[in-house]
Amino acid sequence: MSIAIFGGLGHVGSWVAHDLAARGEDVVIFDAGSGDYAALGLDHLVAVSDRLAFEPVDVLDVHTLFERIRAHHGRIEAIVWGVAVIAGPTFAQRPFRNIQINTVGMLNALEAARIFEIGTFVNLSSGAVYGDLPGGQTEDLPAKATDLYGATKVANEALALQYGETYGIDVRNARLYFVYGPGRMPSRMHPLYRAMFGALEGLRDVASPSGGDQALDWTHVRDTAKGIVALLDARNVSGEAFNISSGVAVNHRNIMQAAERIAGGDHGMSIGPGSYFLRGAPLDISKAKQLLNFTPRFTEIEEGLRDYADWINKQR
Template identity: 40%
Template structure:
């Protein structure tokens, strides 16, 4: 049996594919584009690529018919994130985040797939002043992106209530790492980590006064894997991230430190996002045995190595 990962060659999806395939688990990577990612080469035999858009329901039905006897569960990672592009075309962003999720829930119902893990976001908490926890803080998104994630969570939970789907939610927070170069990232990470790729003219209008729980991508994949694999978990909604918030300015300093040709970054005063600094991961630690394996500096150092090996000449 296999786990189907939407966005299977995306930044998080590819590391989830790596995590499962490394444990000798078959993976069906559903994505719009096939990619030759270096960290998947040794385990490529365990990964089956299928090309589809999560908004193309008829194509998805064809795929699920083809693999109906092989899919044991689904991990849904596809989403448009809280980037200026989201607010430049909110209709598409909401359509992708909401209808894409509904399509996967409905396919799970139609094909009697027992488990679906939804990759949500800490954005559902909005601008919480303390470390928001799954049991102590309700959904209180502060922007359209967070609202689309919160709505998807609620819809998924009702699919569980009505149809018996084992619906699980992971809430990651501001992850970075191999899979995309800084130049291919959202404006936030392009600006903060652009020095690793020696990108010029890097700037953010705001952010000099903000700290966030930036987390290395392998830690997010590891925590997500643990929640998916858990037998009858006590809690089905789990925060996964670093407990230690790091400032935007410190992220830039570390990117410059590990760049062979560092470039400058201009960041204006104030906060870029209406977000709390980081999340409470007590449940992940107690129930799943999750602990971040990388500090932010260790993660940036690993990412710098990958960027050097994969950047465009």
């Protein structure tokens, strides 16, 4: 049997694929990107490639999606849904397209689960479903979107749960938060991420317009993936949502300064005042700790940054 990971070439999905393959599972990656893991800088997938199959699929191309799932009919036992246009200042520039990818794309994958009788669906959701509610958010709070991306996450959770209820699919929602680390170069990201982590890559003089007065629970991608795999493995959690993050909020300027220190000194980075994202932090992760035995490793940001620096240095 195998596990299908939609968005398996992405930052989070690729580490979920890695962790599952590394323990001997067969994984099928469905993604619109190229299947050349090395060229994408996904060395962790190269290392486990004998356990991976790759299906190049645009999730909005429903015909190809169904054909490629059918090619694995009877062998896929679970879907991890990790395709998304993620939160950031550019999301609102192409709202219709981005909402289609996030939400209609997920519906296409749910339809495939319904028709091909795939029993488990793990939806990679987000703490964005809490909007700007203050930190310590627990999973039982009512949903509150504060931007279009958040609205796709709220809608997706509701749609996935109702598919589960109506068609007997075991749906689980993983509420992730602010992922950083190996697999994604800072230069590929939005200005706040570049200002915070860019020194590790040798970037200089990045100015984020805002975010300096905000502390969010940035989460090392290995911890994010670990939590998702724990949720996939869990029994008797159908229909449940779990916060999966570091659980520790750190001020953005402190992260930036720590990264500059690790990179050898001042890189001319700056972060303007106020908040960059309309979000509260940290998420309350006690439910995941208790029911999934989830223990994030990188709760000290310096340790996470050093691990990230090691990976970046290997790419250069």
